[in-house]
Amino acid sequence: MKYTDIVDQVSTATGSSKADAKIATDAVFASIKAAISSGEEVPVKDFGTFKPKETAAREGRNPATGEKIQIAASKGVGFKIAKGFKDALNA
Known part of the structure; x- marks a missing residue:
């Protein structure tokens, strides 16, 4: 959509x-x-809840070279689906 x-x-x-x-x-x-x-948080009745989400900085690896790299902290959005909506999807 x-x-x-x-x-x-x-x-x-x-x-x-x-x-x-x-x-x-x-x-x-x-x-x-x-x-x-x-x-x-933003709850939407019978739909779900949008939540701010923070990811801490961490160490990762470049998959091509195996070299260690720093991955910066970031912000995002999490979503938790409402029970009624989940039940309707799985019906």
């Missing part, structure tokens, strides 16, 4: 124009992004 497909489905489900659906979709994603960037 592409972003435009999401906008189309929001437009159809709400009976709004595609321009209004795009504004709403952008606002939802911007809100989620802002909350996670500030360290908050």
Whole structure:
């Protein structure tokens, strides 16, 4: 599914124009992004929870040469699926 497909489905489900659906979709994603960037979890009922996730710096190896390298610390997003959604997927 592409972003435009999401906008189309929001437009159809709400009976709004595609321009209004795009504004709403952008606002939802911007809100989620802002909350996670500030360290908050974002629970979405019957869908799951988005959580900020930090990975510490660590030592790794270059697979081609075997040379030790430093892998920098990074931030990302974790997602824990809601039980009802998981059950629906596995039904």
